[in-house]
Amino acid sequence: MAAGVRNSKIDPYFNKLKKWKEEFQLLREIVLDSELTEDFKWMHPCYTYDNKNIVLIHDFKDYCALLFHKGALLKDPHGILVQQTENVQAARQIRFTSVQAIDEMQLILKDYIDEAIEIEKAGLKVEMKKNTEYSIPEELENKFAEIPDLKTAFEALTPGRQRGYLLHFSSAKQSKTRESRIEKYIPHILDGKGFDDK
Template identity: 70%
Template sequence: MTNSRTNPKVDEFLSKAKKWKEEYETLRKIVLDCDLTEEFKWMHPCYTFEKKNIVLIHSFKEYIALLFQKGALLKDAHGILIQQTENVQAARQIRFTNVQEIVEMETILKAYIHEAIEVEKAGLEVKMKEHKEFIIPEELQNKFDEMPTFKTAFESLTPGRQRAYILYFSQPKQSKTRESRVEKYIQKILDGKGLNDCTCGLSQKQPNCDGSHKHIR
């Protein structure tokens, strides 16, 4: 890993890291050995090929992970890719809890990264389900009929945000619970916010926002 290939913003990020510092640095070296461009996106190190996102390093309380943007297209010969939630369609993680795990998997990780690069070179895309393929729950449709402005606001959201809401509203088995979920998020939808968007404008999924406006850095 040469200094000319590292990104100053990532240097700064790592210099302030209080947890997973050694793991971040080890993963960084492995990824850069695969000839990717280091960038800093979404408050984390991100690695690209011809300006296309290939893999990102991000951490949570219990683990640090490599996140492959099109991980669903990888063969996953070792069965190590993880789908964060059932709603995530394209991305997949490889998780670690200590630096030794990363070191022992270096060869495998590089193979996965190179495969991800080949996927991008081939122009392959994950076939995403459009939100229209999901059945809109009756409770949400009733609110659309009752509040045309609410329906307009919902349809103005990005497809991904619409999909997340539809899946979340549809999960409960009881109608009363589904109705309660819809009611709870009416104002957030009217404000143009996604399910996981903090009202401060940051995503609650980002490590620097805990959902109560306490931005952890």
């Protein structure tokens, strides 16, 4: 198997790390032992095959992780893949809290990386949930009835923007909170903007 392509422009990122420094360096070596190309996306080292994202090294307060972009397609014989939240459809993480844990799993990690590359080479895709499979909160349905233009504008949004709003509105436990979130974003929706658009 060909070695990966190291990107020296990312070296300063690794050198600046305070937390998880040793862990990141070992993960980098493991990933670069494959045929992936090192890049920098979403403010983290990202490894690609034929310009397609395969795996990302990222950190959190309590752990660092390898994030497989199509992790939902991996077989996971060791049961180590983690779905970050129930709304994450494709990506899966393998989490670490020490350099020793990574070192002990090197061969397993290489197997997972190799499988992720084969998935990409085969052109496999994660079957994403359609927006019609997300429930529309009752409070939003009521607003649609009250403001027909809102429903028209919402349906004209891209599927990703619709999903963003549905997840944000639905995640509120109380009806009152859902209503206030919907009220806040009515102008955005009418302007054709997504949840994160300015």
